[in-house]
Amino acid sequence: MSDTLILNADGNPLSVVPISVVSWMTAIRLAYQHKVRVISSYEDWEVHSPSCTWQVPSIVMCTEYVKWSRQVKYNRSNILLRDMYTCQLCGAKPPASQLTLDHVVPRVHGGKTNWTNIVAACKKCNHDKGHNRKVRPNKIPMKPNYYELMAKRMKFPVTIRDPEWLTFLSWPEDKIEIRPPRKVV
Numbered sequence: 001m002s003d004t005l006i007l008n009a010d011g012n013p014l015s016v017v018p019i020s021v022v023s024w025m026t027a028i029r030l031a032y033q034h035k036v037r038v039i040s041s042y043e044d045w046e047v048h049s050p051s052c053t054w055q056v057p058s059i060v061m062c063t064e065y066v067k068w069s070r071q072v073k074y075n076r077s078n079i080l081l082r083d084m085y086t087c088q089l090c091g092a093k094p095p096a097s098q099l100t101l102d103h104v105v106p107r108v109h110g111g112k113t114n115w116t117n118i119v120a121a122c123k124k125c126n127h128d129k130g131h132n133r134k135v136r137p138n139k140i141p142m143k144p145n146y147y148e149l150m151a152k153r154m155k156f157p158v159t160i161r162d163p164e165w166l167t168f169l170s171w172p173e174d175k176i177e178i179r180p181p182r183k184v185v
């Protein structure tokens with residue numbers, strides 16, 4: 001995970017799913033180019049070049065508002081999130097690593113790999129189902145919008161680098177883990 005939270009010019013994170021972070025090197029470069037301004041720095045972390053010393057930014061904000069597409073990407077982690085890490089066939093909630101992506105209409109029957117034909121399924125259900133096209137998920141899978149995914153994401157724990165980030169991330173307190181960066185100098 002990167003060390004610097006990047007905010008849009010309106011003070012909101014550029015993105016919450018996933019949380020917009022950049023490496024400290026990128027943050028320093030963007031600040032140097034005046035593309036972002038530094039909102040907060042790690043007090044006890046400086047980096048050095050032969051001629052300069054920088055305090056590593058913990059939070060930066062874009063100097064100009066960045067318009068961005070709120071299209072959600074089709075990928076494994078977003079499918080699991082849409083389905084709340086729950087097998088859509090039996091309702092089990094195994095660890096994420098034990099969840100598979102199941103084609104509702106199996107590929108052998110022409111089923112596509114997309115939001116409306118893929119659901120999270122535990123290994124056993126996926127295996128037992130095989131090529132059976134009659135097995136249907138509990139809910140008809142749909143493409144979520146960004147805000148639906150964001151609301152779901154906030155029900156799960158998040159790891160952040162600096163308590164200062166909490167000013168800009170409205171996350172439930174009991175779901176926050178603070179893991180300070182490994183400070184390269």
Ligand SMILES: [Zn+2]
Nearest residue numbers: 087090122125
């Ligand atoms: Zn299952």
